[in-house]
């Protein structure tokens with residue numbers, strides 16, 4: 001009988017790693033706390049930089065789950081060390097005794113309401129990047145009449161000591177530019193602003209997308225932070241910012257403001273860290289043995305990581321790491337257990 005491996009978190013990292021483990025001859029037990037598999041990928045409409053539909057990436061992954069035991073709506077009740085194994089109890093009453101556990105618990109979107117000055121959860125016309133993906137995915141037009149001007153606010157809950165996260169979330173600059181272009185495609189007459197600190201368009205074709213956003217779509221990039229958002233009696237927004245390149249204060253009437261909420265550690269990260277006796281960093285994400293040459297290994301024998309559970313990553317990076325984690329687990333399981 002093939003050896004079981006418990007994989008915790010059924011997003012892109014967990015699904016991909018489970019498929020790889022299965023192909024290597026193991027039986028993955030994939031545990032997902034939400035009612036469906038797919039993680040954040042299941043929420044996105046189109047992916048940067050080319051606008052590939054997210055469902056064309058996730059769909060084939062979900063159709064290839066043969067040989068993987070998966071449980072949705074299920075959480076981890078406890079994890080205990082027993083000799084050279086881990087005993088994992090699930091909230092559905094089942095348990096597994098395994099030598100290896102893979103943590104692929106991903107990230108949570110930063111709670112934008114914590115940045116009170118932007119008015120998320122107070123003003124109807126202030127939404128997040130994820131809300132905008134929901135709109136695009138549902139094919140829904142903004143539910144407001146006459147959208148003339150919209151703004152994107154970068155770095156919401158990232159690179160912000162006060163918000164408890166000084167790290168860059170990596171994917172939100174390119175997501176803002178992608179969403180701004182998509183908005184212009186749907187509503188060519190709308191004026192679109194992006195308020196940024198600096199643009200981190202690090203990936204292949206990302207810079208091309210940024211140039212296209214300026215040249216073909218006329219998106220206005222303003223270097224400066226939004227300091228205040230208020231609302232008039234008709235529900236329109238007034239957005240105050242400073243253009244730090246021109247040293248000029250700005251106050252713009254807007255019909256919609258999109259907050260680029262960053263990546264925060266998944267709820268429950270510290271509980272899993274406590275159960276397995278591994279550490280989390282001061283940013284709240286799991287800490288690998290080495291971010292240079294052992295990104296999938298932890299400080300404890302038999303505990304591995306993949307994907308955004310150890311910090312912000314793109315989907316291609318997540319999938320590569322999932323494959324690497326499966327290889328690392330295979331190598332570990334092929335070495336005889338120390339008794």
Ligand SMILES: Cc1cc2nc3c(=O)[nH]c(=O)nc-3n(C[C@H](O)[C@H](O)[C@H](O)COP(=O)(O)OP(=O)(O)OC[C@H]3O[C@@H](n4cnc5c(N)ncnc54)[C@H](O)[C@@H]3O)c2cc1C
Pocket residue numbers: 008009010011012013014031032033034037038039040041044046047048074075076104105106107108109129130171175261262263266267268272306307308309313314315316318
């Ligand atoms: C707004 C936005 C847009 C993005 N767009 C793109 C894009 O266009 N292209 C791109 O390459 N990347 C994009 N990304 C990044 C992409 O979403 C991530 O790279 C990807 O989702 C990471 O996959 P993951 O499996 O590591 O984490 P997740 O997608 O977060 O999946 C983790 C899974 O684990 C589950 N889980 C968590 N804790 C537990 C637990 N204790 N027990 C059981 N299950 C648990 C969660 O419910 C979830 O299903 C975007 C990110 C954001 C914020």
Ligand code: SF4
Pocket residue numbers: 154155156158159167168169170171172173174197198199200260262
């Ligand atoms: S990727 Fe861009 S928007 Fe996101 S935190 Fe980094 S600099 Fe800010």
